[in-house]
Amino acid sequence: MQIQQISVSGLFGIFDHVIPLNMMDERITIIHGPNGFGKTVMLRMLNGFFNSRYSVFRTIPFSKFQVKFDNGSSIEVVKTFDSSEKTKKRNHIVFNFYEHNLEKVSFSLKATNTPTDLDFPVGIIDEIIPGLSQVSNKFWRYIPTNEILSLNEVIDRFEDILPLKTKLREEPKWLENLKNDIHVRLIESQRLLNFDPSRSSRLYSEATTMLPTVSAYSDELAHLIQSKLAEYGTTSQSLDRTFPARVV
Template identity: 30%
Template sequence: MKLSRVEVEGLLGRFNHVVEFTTDQEFVILYGPNGIGKTKVLELIDYTFKGRVLAVDQVPFDVATFAFDDGSTLVLAREGQRALFDRAGDESAHDLVIILKTPSSDEISWSMRESRPQIPVSRVLRLIEQESPVSRVGPNEWHDIAHDDIISREQLFDRYGGNLPVDSRPYQLPDQLQDFFNGLESHLIETQRLLREAPRIRSPRSLDRPAKSTVEVFSQNFSEQMGNVLAQNSRTSQERDRTFPRRLLSYGVVPAEATEEAIRIRYEQQSELRARLARIALLEQSSTDLPLPDRELEDWERLVLWTYLDDSQEKLANLLDFLERAELFTSIMNSRFEYKQLHLSREGFSILSDYGQDIPVSSLSSGEQHELVLTYDLLFNVNREALVLIDEPEISLHVAWQQEFMNDIANIAKTASLRFIVATHSPQIIHKWWSRAVSLGSASEGER
């Protein structure tokens, strides 16, 4: 499913916003004055896509309608909205109600009020602490040991409420509604979030842990991701090598498509791919590769080479996606850096000056770090087909970098199969993309 339209009524008690997002677009840009609710729109979308019902309930809005390209519609509303509910209702009641309509099933309606357990919230919290890897560190803060972060009560309920017995959970969604949320995926990048140092977790087990900058954390993450990719490639290689003799003998005769021209083309393409992989250390640079003989190949040579090329294709395919993301990451960053270059290796990121000196990644400027961690986050930490929500990307970016930002987003969208909603104050971010920009209007236009 792809989101095609969002309509929010009564945001912050006064604004109505509509965002159209046609399925052939990689991104849409939201702009408008301060206080119009751009950030709240992004948060509402993110909480909804993640099925974080309690977090959605904390956003000040009346009705939100999400339309998808498969014909599904999701409506979130307060029970006091009589236009949606054919009953008098209690004007003081504002519990969240969710209505799901899909082409393949009957309409589903769920009310937070009706699903709440008849036990005190304090007892629910104690039960969650008993059953989950969390410990309370403040009036409304818990240390989540599994995720190694500090979370609020709403986040605690959303993450671990499902660990409780059904009659004790803060709410219970119908299976069809939960399945619908499970089919959605979003990734919110908040203003300046990526530049903050990882906070020291306030718990005895981590009091002596030194804080790391996000760029250092991401460098280590790149090394780990590369290790995982190489491990998968090694397993594939071992399997193909083990079965090579059997598959070679099973051909019997040379396949019709294994012409000499096809073999030479594939051999050259794979050699070029290996060279690209070697540049980011996904493969060791080999000096043992030999060109094909400058003569007509015999039948047995074509058979062996074709089988070898089939195997190589499958082995290299495991590395191709990672390679394309790494190349785009390097290309974007090196077009931004002056007097220095980003290099990727199995150890992570390294920065070399034009004099060949190593530069610690943590010593990059705030703008350089912002660009690096934002680009890396999008290319390596977001699952394919996700909807990415970016709030004020212009923070710490030079004006010239701002003008290139949406071009980068378009390339990232294609490489990583993502869609974007970007909220900004900057005309430089929008630049040449005004046809993709949606004005959320002025305060007077938004008043009802």
């Protein structure tokens, strides 16, 4: 079984894309388009599904993501938004699998079962997850969306980033079989992210921090400006001290 087509509806609230894959001998598909239209995001969603990195579906705005296979079957990820007071504006994500002449089977991506004992200190969560800042003992602010998240919500949203050894969710057999049949690997250029060793956790050696490239460039520019100002001050003082001798 091979992937024949991937598509998305409502990406970022405005884009609908359909990408048929080249199934000929070379099996190479080139995806091109303007920056910001969601090319890499669609590949992340594809990688997220087949490698159980489901947090991508919680953080990326979309309504439906679908993968069609060459045997006529398909899987779709549907995201709906519930703004009722009881659910506290949670997103509901459902996987629907369709096979020829068989009834649709579904799996709801519910909240994870938070383990009682974590495999790492809670205090380093904001060092592991980019954009997360601890605001109290039990709550964190996710800076990109300005949301306040509890520990359960952090684990639920970023389960694939956190170094968890315990399986947090039981999945149906059909879903496990489907993911085992398709092998997906995403190789990102990380042109927008840089590794920041200075902010990596000293308590957990595997925890790394990614810094936006624009932030890295601005920090580097600020450092260069400070360095040149210091150099200018030193040169200016030296010239002031030697001015009488140079005049004579």
